[in-house]
Amino acid sequence: MALNRLKSAACVVLRLIGLIGCLVRVAVGALHRHSQRIVMQTQRNHRPGKISENRVSDEIVHVSDLYTTLATLAGAEDKIPTDRPVDGLDQCVFLFGEEQSKREGFVYFIKETLRAVKWQDWKCHYYWEPEVNQGSGGKLESPLLFHLKQDPKEETNVIIENTWAMGEIMKLTNTFKESLKEHPPIAPGTPDPD
Numbered sequence: 001m002a003l004n005r006l007k008s009a010a011c012v013v014l015r016l017i018g019l020i021g022c023l024v025r026v027a028v029g030a031l032h033r034h035s036q037r038i039v040m041q042t043q044r045n046h047r048p049g050k051i052s053e054n055r056v057s058d059e060i061v062h063v064s065d066l067y068t069t070l071a072t073l074a075g076a077e078d079k080i081p082t083d084r085p086v087d088g089l090d091q092c093v094f095l096f097g098e099e100q101s102k103r104e105g106f107v108y109f110i111k112e113t114l115r116a117v118k119w120q121d122w123k124c125h126y127y128w129e130p131e132v133n134q135g136s137g138g139k140l141e142s143p144l145l146f147h148l149k150q151d152p153k154e155e156t157n158v159i160i161e162n163t164w165a166m167g168e169i170m171k172l173t174n175t176f177k178e179s180l181k182e183h184p185p186i187a188p189g190t191p192d193p194d
Helices: 002-023 065-073 160-182
Strands: 105-110 113-119 122-128 138-147
Touching: 105 160, 113 160, 122 160, 138 160
Parallel strands: none
Antiparallel strands: 105 113, 113 122, 122 138
16 A cells, blocks of 8 residues: 555656656756746546646645655655754645645755745845856846746846835845754765764
8 A cells, every 4th residue: 555655656656756857947046936836737547536627726845855755645644854954844634625725935055045935926135147157147236026926037026015025024034034043954975873
């Protein structure tokens, strides 16, 4: 039974990886919406009676959420570490249409530098690089704010008219930064605890 659930979860991952390869048309590392937003597709025959047919949503599911979600689908919740924070959120109830996504946004770092924050339909840039890895652009004197439903190409800065959104973005950013103080990132190559 657990093996069948694991195979089913693996099929979902492979389909998602295939979609990522087909749909992402810009270089990895771009901060613009079209590089962060991809279609996620599931098939009902892998979860009959669970995933609604023809359901479309604009909710946020971050790639880190796949770890915990797939572990749950495979019946391996007990394998998710409890000795450290895990960034991924279990999105099973969202996938099954029972409630909204558990994620309102995410921070976008390149190495140790906070570059942008996505919160609901808003995106705030602290750095601006019009073309990926071209060296043009850099840290902004004041952030740029875009409403992604109204401006999916991120062309019109609307920060002056929407300073209230910056308060929510700052809450998300500060919560994440505080979590890093309590639980610093694990250095690459660190062995798992026994």
